[in-house]
Amino acid sequence: HYPKALKKNGSGIVSTPTHITDILPTCLDLAGATYPETFKGADLLQPDGISIVPALNGKPLPERDFFFEHQTACAVISGDWKLVRAGQGWAWELIYLKDDPFEQKNLANSHPEKVAELEKKWMQWADENCVLPLSPSGLSWNKRIDKYTELNPDQNGWEE
Numbered sequence: 630h631y632p633k634a635l636k637k638n639g640s641g642i643v644s645t646p647t648h649i650t651d652i653l654p655t656c657l658d659l660a661g662a663t664y665p666e667t668f669k670g671a672d673l674l675q676p677d678g679i680s681i682v683p684a685l686n687g688k689p690l691p692e693r694d695f696f697f698e699h700q701t702a703c704a705v706i707s708g709d710w711k712l713v714r715a716g717q718g719w720a721w722e723l724i725y726l727k728d729d730p731f732e733q734k735n736l737a738n739s740h741p742e743k744v745a746e747l748e749k750k751w752m753q754w755a756d757e758n759c760v761l762p763l764s765p766s767g768l769s770w771n772k773r774i775d776k777y778t779e780l781n782p783d784q785n786g787w788e789e
Contacts, residue, residue, distance in 0.1 A: 635659075636686045643684050646706070648695050650678030658682045671783045694750060698760040705751040712747035721748060 658680035684690050695706040701717035709727040723737040755761050
């Protein structure tokens with residue numbers, strides 16, 4: 630079924646930025662399937678990503694920001710800008726990817742307004758997704774669990 634959804638696209642190389650969260654929506658799109666809204670009577674959150682089939686067929690995808698967090702290392706990519714830090718307590722580094730694709734030049738000191746803008750975006754995403762560090766400056770473990778329970782009241786960890 631899926632080959633009909635993909636057209637021959639020149640070199641086959643797509644330079645459009647994508648994210649791992651795009652895999653599920655893309656597979657669903659290729660299969661002609663939809664993600665369920667409920668499971669065993671419980672509402673499901675919809676996947677964060679988007680189908681990249683249009684990009685595979687040479688069409689543009691909507692511009693969007695990409696957010697990352699892993700064990701307090703975090704980043705946000707917004708357009709040609711990337712704000713990244715190696716971990717909690719480390720300073721943010723600002724990279725202009727268009728001129729510096731190998732991320733060698735930190736522009737944080739010369740563009741503090743861009744750092745503040747992107748840090749605000751990252752903090753909002755981190756709060757919404759409960760990935761703030763477990764530390765005095767972040768949510769405590771109990772508050773993190775309370776927030777998760779508030780967002781997902783039917784997911785209490787018990788299989789019924």
